[in-house]
Amino acid sequence: MRLPESAHTSRPWRIHDIAPDFRVEDVWALPTPGGPDDFPRLVRQMTSGNDSSEFSVIYRALFAIRWKLGALLGWDRTDGGIGVRVPSLHDRLPADLRDAPPGPVFEGAPFRSVYRTDTEWAAEIANRTMHGVMHIGWVPDETGGYHGQMAVLVKPNGVFGKIYMAGILPFRYLLVYPALMRGIARRWQAQTGDPVAG
Structure with missing residues (x-):
């Protein structure tokens, strides 16, 4: 379920001090009900490779097109990435992190x-x-349980980056996020055996 920006900004996350120049693009409640100690499982799930069959043909085609365009137009070349075009946020971390x-x-x-x-x-x-x-938090809910919350923060690269982000917005809301949430719910349910409320 999509949440208001305040669902992210009102919480005392460390990311606020680390990336104050990034804007909040999206905030979502993840379909991952659990207890106070289930956050490590969510992180493992988010980083493990996804089975592409979990997603619709349209979703897979959309990403295939994006990666082809990126290769053709040079959007994803290594000289445009972290440590080259932009420094890593790791460089901004306080000592404890x-x-x-x-x-x-x-x-x-x-x-x-x-x-x-x-x-x-x-x-x-x-x-x-x-x-x-991609910021993932583990938050208490009104039922006494916990669930994941995802915020997407962005810093567009100039005018082109702003146009690009605006251009993909309808695809994100109509195709990407719904499919992503269904995939996250299926994988979480497969691990727990408990049905996840839609």
Whole structure:
């Protein structure tokens, strides 16, 4: 379920001090009901390789087109990424986070873990269109349980980056996020055996 920006900004996440120049693009409640100690499982699920059969043909085709365009137009070349075009957010971390393990390595995804705490994890991605952060938090809910919450933070790369982000917005809301939420729910349910409320 999509949430208002305040669902992210009102919480005392460490990311606020680390990436104040990034804008909040999206905030979502993840279909991952659990207890106070289930956050590590969510992080493992988010970084493990996804079975592409979990997603619709349209979803897979959309990403195939995006990666083909990126290769053709040079959007995803290594000289446009983290440590080249933009410094890593890891360079901004306070000592306690910088000296701690950053979090797991992604399987088959172009994200890089930045830091992880007991209830918060951030990973970054950069190309010629933007520098982005996927922020995952573990939050209490009104029923006494917990669930994941995802915020997407972005820093577009100039005018082109702003146009690109505006251009993909309808695809994100109509195709990408609904399919992503269904996939997350299926994988979470497969691990727990409990049905996830839609």
